[in-house]
Amino acid sequence: MQTPYDPPHEPLEILHEDADVVAVNKPAGLLSVPGRGAHMADCLLSRLQGPFPQALLVHRLDRDTSGVIVFALTPHAQRHLSAQFEARRARKSYLARVTGRLEPKTGSVDLPLVVDWERRPRQKVCHQSGKPALTDWRVLRHEGDETRVRLMPRTGRSHQLRVHMLAIGHVILGDPLYATGAAAGYPRLMLHSQELRLNHPESGRGMRFRAPAPF
Numbered sequence: 001m002q003t004p005y006d007p008p009h010e011p012l013e014i015l016h017e018d019a020d021v022v023a024v025n026k027p028a029g030l031l032s033v034p035g036r037g038a039h040m041a042d043c044l045l046s047r048l049q050g051p052f053p054q055a056l057l058v059h060r061l062d063r064d065t066s067g068v069i070v071f072a073l074t075p076h077a078q079r080h081l082s083a084q085f086e087a088r089r090a091r092k093s094y095l096a097r098v099t100g101r102l103e104p105k106t107g108s109v110d111l112p113l114v115v116d117w118e119r120r121p122r123q124k125v126c127h128q129s130g131k132p133a134l135t136d137w138r139v140l141r142h143e144g145d146e147t148r149v150r151l152m153p154r155t156g157r158s159h160q161l162r163v164h165m166l167a168i169g170h171v172i173l174g175d176p177l178y179a180t181g182a183a184a185g186y187p188r189l190m191l192h193s194q195e196l197r198l199n200h201p202e203s204g205r206g207m208r209f210r211a212p213a214p215f
Contacts, residue, residue, distance in 0.1 A: 003176055005040050005063075007031070012047060015068065015209050020077040020201050022052055023070045025211040028188045032060040032069065044069070059085050062159065064176060067094070067193025068209045072201070080201035085156060091197040094151040094161060095140075095213040097190035098170040099183045102139055102147040109135045109164040113157045122177055123159040125167050133157040135164045146173065150194075161191060190215055 006029070013025040024044065026032065031043040048055045048071060055071045056078040072078035084090045112130025116122040124130075134154040141148050147170065151161050159178075165171055166178045173179065174186030192213040200207050 005031070005035065007042050012051075013211075015211060016207070017052075018073075018200075020073050021070055021081070021207075022048065022055060022073060023068060023196070023209040024048060026061055026066055026069050026193075028064055028066040031063050033057060045071070058082055059090075059156070061193055062162075062189075062191075064174075064189035065094075065191045065193060066188075066211075066214065068196045068211050069193065070196060070198070070209065074201075077201040081198065084198050088154060088156075089198070091195075092153055092193065093195040094153070095192045095194045096149050096151050096161065096165065097143075097173045097215065098147050098149055098165050099173060099179075100145060100147065100170050101142050102137070102149055102168075102170050104139075106136070106138050108137070109133075109168055111164060111167055113160060113163055115158070121159075123157070123163050125163065131155075131157060133160050133164065135161060151191075162189075188215070 008027045008029050010027055015023040015025055026044050033045050034041045034043050054073050058070055058072050058081045061069050072081050111125045113123050113133045114126040114130040116124040136152040138150045153160050162172055162175055162178055171179045171183050173183055173190040174188050194213055195210045197208045
């Protein structure tokens with residue numbers, strides 16, 4: 001069950017800034033963009049537009065996911081960065097803690113996803129109407145009856161990592177929408193955007209932004 005919106009109030013952690021791009025370490029529990037209603041107006045974008053009034057959205061992270069997210073500071077940069085995400089040239093790496101002993105050491109989940117209209121905002125696997133979704137994984141280590149894993153999405157569907165892990169029997173710990181029983185009894189969703197690689201919209205040079213996982 002999605003919890004009431006009570007965003008954290010910690011200061012913004014800026015990972016990088018220049019004339020075209022700003023990268024931020026988003027805290028868990030804060031929306032990337034405003035939700036529906038005045039009580040959900042507080043979000044990372046609105047907070048960032050204090051020091052950076054020109055900040056423009058490029059991509060999003062789920063409310064309960066923490067970690068690296070980038071914003072554009074010019075319309076040209078927004079178009080250029082958005083095109084990299086759409087063409088799957090931006091490379092994303094997440095850290096997650098999941099239930100059970102995930103094996104083998106590496107693998108992929110290739111399952112199409114679609115919104116679960118009766119239980120929105122949940123998503124679900126659907127081979128008839130779902131959109132293609134692909135996630136690669138690499139096990140980092142097993143910790144008792146949990147696994148610490150690196151997740152590398154090759155597509156950018158809503159809740160992709162969360163639903164893919166659920167679908168293979170290894171739900172992400174602390175997930176307020178998909179975890180049940182003991183797996184739900186964690187203080188937060190154990191999913192963190194650890195690294196993002198893309199090309200600078202002006203110079204074209206490769207850039208890498210990283211934020212260590214807080215769990």
